[in-house]
Amino acid sequence: METFDSAQRLLREAASSFGCEEVDLHEADNRFLAVDIVADRDYPPFNRAAMDGYAFRIEDWHDGIRTYEVVEVVYAGAQHKQELKKGQCYKIMTGAACPERINVIIKLEDAIEVSGTVSFTVDRVAEFQHIARQGEDVKQYEVVLYAPQRCNAQIISLLASLGVSRVSVYLLPSVSIVTTGSEVIQPDLPISPFQIRNSNQFLLRSLLKKWSIVPQLCTHVDDNVPSLQAVLREALKHNITIINGGVSVGDADYVPTVLGELGVKVLFHKVSIKPGKPILVGQTTGGGIVFALPGNPLSCLVTFTVFVEEYLYYCFQYSQRMIYKLPVLDSRRKKGELTEFFPVKIHPNGGLCMLEYNGSGDITAALGADGFAIHPHEMAEIAQHSWTYFYPL
CATH class of the missing domain: 2.170.190.11 (Molybdopterin biosynthesis moea protein, domain 3.)
Structure with missing residues (x-):
């Protein structure tokens, strides 16, 4: 079982660019800048x-x-x-x-x-x-924007001011989403007392949309080996495959076995974190990557945030992902030796308020959360007002 740090290191080592393309400026919003931008003249260009x-x-x-x-x-x-x-x-x-x-x-x-x-x-x-005065903001030939950067409204405006009508950005990956579970049904279907609705499919689509990524394949499959093999054979043709559920050690958790049969090389399976311990990450024979995320809603959200997004940042050529360090407003104890992630809300004074929830299966666990704080594995207690790292949502 990998530690959280070693699992992230393996992900960063596996990351590589999906390539670049030029897009019109009006299509560049939320895309990642692939080249440095140089001023074409002084700004202001005159007094x-x-x-x-x-x-x-x-x-x-x-x-x-x-x-x-x-x-x-x-x-x-x-x-x-x-x-x-x-x-x-x-x-x-x-x-x-x-x-x-x-x-x-x-x-x-x-x-x-x-x-x-x-x-x-x-x-x-x-x-x-x-x-x-002429040139007091920017001098001609000065680098104004360093790549990579996510193109937000301010950057789009600046690019227009610099006369950039087409901009080089990193290509987006092709992505497939496969949710699993015989007990899982779509939200618009009648439901029995023993079924749950497929919230994670919508969660993953929404999370990818923040990156301007629309999955080319998005489907659900029951806990059935032949069906899972057929669906995953198609899903693994994409740059990134995200599987949800069926990744643990239960009798119906067929995902690890089927991935092995399809030639996926496991980078790591199980990480010493809570929630999300059963996560599996591997590489396909075609050079793609597979994220098999646990099925509980909070586990799915946490593992996407700290692993899938980590991978995406490095594919878009970031040398370091920005995370934050903030004080917690209450103390927190844990019993085990895992690195724990817990949902928090940012208080107006800048501290982190812990949110109450009933485990990783609680569908309301992340409601109102601004992100996840980290309780390191080596610390039994986070003292009140001490500082800890925070992943924003």
């Missing part, structure tokens, strides 16, 4: 007016001039037409390019304009006040 106001040379102010002739209005997107003489100024709009040698703007609220001349209600000005 830019940061306020509506009056622009002039500060040298005139230093020479004691306090009333200026307004010779032109300069608008955003337009070029000025007249050059200033001593004692003259422009009326300038926010976002407009400051003409050469203009080095101060006084905002409209501090100005009094009468019949083409303007005076001001301020006694002091500073050079380049209310002017965003």
Whole structure:
């Protein structure tokens, strides 16, 4: 049985890129950037007016001039037409390019304009006040975005500002989902007192959707060896196969045996964690990976979060996955020597509140959870207000 750390290390070693593709910018949301992005020019590309106001040379102010002739209005997107003489100024709009040698703007609220001349209600000005200087945000040829990064709204906006209309992103994997169990039925079917509904199929589809992954195959199979063999033979053709249920040591847990018959090489089977101990991870003869996750709802969610997502991050070329360290607001004891994951909610003060639940089969166990905190195997107790690692959902 692997430790949690060694199992994650084996996953990281098995991870490799699915390749790259170029997509239109409007299709890049939630995809992973595959190349560094370099600025095509300075930003701002010119000295830019940061306020509506009056622009002039500060040298005139230093020479004691306090009333200026307004010779032109300069608008955003337009070029000025007249050059200033001593004692003259422009009326300038926010976002407009400051003409050469203009080095101060006084905002409209501090100005009094009468019949083409303007005076001001301020006694002091500073050079380049209310002017965003060329290149102060980004210099031409500077790397603005380092790959890999998930393209969120802020990054999409920045790419558009940089003139990137098509962007190189990592290819998404082809994924199959196979849920198992003769007692499991779809939510829209009549149910007997001894059956359960297939919540994990919907859970896994929803979790994959966060990665913009839509499974190419999504099916359910009863605890029947010939049926399982036929379904898994097709499922294993994909980059990632996620199997749920049938992975433990019960009489009807056929998944490990069938995977072996289909040529899957086991990377690890059973990890010293709770919940999720029975997890099996293997590699197919075609280079794909198989995650056989336990069937209890909380076990399924935990193992997807800490193993499947770990694998995806490294396939998208992250050198390290971001997890967090936060204080727990109550103490927690455990009896065994397994690494335990427990659902928590983030308190407004930043600490972790533990949620009560009745074991990994509790369908409400993760309701309201912001993520899972870790109770390390070597610690019998997490003391109140001590810090622990946290995987966000």
